[in-house]
Amino acid sequence: MSIKLSQANRMIAAIIKRGVELDCRPISVVVVEPGCIVKAFQKEDGASMIRFEMALGKAYAALALSRSSKLVRIRNEEKPAFMRYLMTASGDKIFAEGGGMQIRDKNGEVIGAVGVTGDTEDRDAALATHGI
Numbered sequence: 001m002s003i004k005l006s007q008a009n010r011m012i013a014a015i016i017k018r019g020v021e022l023d024c025r026p027i028s029v030v031v032v033e034p035g036c037i038v039k040a041f042q043k044e045d046g047a048s049m050i051r052f053e054m055a056l057g058k059a060y061a062a063l064a065l066s067r068s069s070k071l072v073r074i075r076n077e078e079k080p081a082f083m084r085y086l087m088t089a090s091g092d093k094i095f096a097e098g099g100g101m102q103i104r105d106k107n108g109e110v111i112g113a114v115g116v117t118g119d120t121e122d123r124d125a126a127l128a129t130h131g132i
Contacts, residue, residue, distance in 0.1 A: 002033035003103055003112035008040040011103075011131040015116055016044060018130045019123075027118040027127065030055040031103070034110060036063055036093070044118070051117050057095025058124075059115030062102050064090060069100030069115070070125045099124030103132055 008031035019027040026044035028051035033039050036059060043051055061069040065086070076083040076096040087094045098121035103112040116128040 001105065001109065001111055002037075003031060003039055005039060008112070011114060012040055012042045015114070015127045015131040016042060019044075019119070019127055022123065022127075024119040024123055024127070027116060027124075028052060028055050029127075029131070030059055030115045031112060032056070032059045032063070032115070033112050034063065036060045036113070039112065047118055054095055054097070054117040055099070055115035057093060057115070058097060058100030058117065058128075059113040060090070060100070061094045061096060062100035062113045062115070063110070064094055066102065066110075068098070068102075068125065068128075069096065070098030070121065072096045072100075073098060073121070097121055097124075099128050101125075101128040101132055 026047035028043040058069040061072040073096040099116040
């Protein structure tokens with residue numbers, strides 16, 4: 001099972017709304033299905049270049065390693081050789097920076113992931129959590 005388009009769009013809307021409430025810089029949000037297949041993406045006006053790629057890399061990291069991308073960043077600091085191998089093995093799709101989270105259904109099954117980028121790592125991570 002994977003996330004539905006209506007669910008993905010609601011998540012994105014909630015994340016962008018919360019970003020505005022917190023006066024965040026322009027946010028970009030991607031929601032992906034298992035396998036990191038893009039379901040939906042939004043980029044606020046004024047967001048800088050390659051935000052799609054950054055958001056996708058955070059979602060990919062969360063799916064690939066079954067943890068938040070912020071924890072992937074911490075692992076990268078603790079075990080750089082190990083993480084460099086995983087990043088290379090993934091074709092450099094993993095972006096080890098906070099803002100990526102798995103999305104689970106009510107039974108705990110992974111149905112996708114979200115990636116948020118545009119502000120600080122902590123704010124991106126908080127926004128990703130807010131949408132789930």
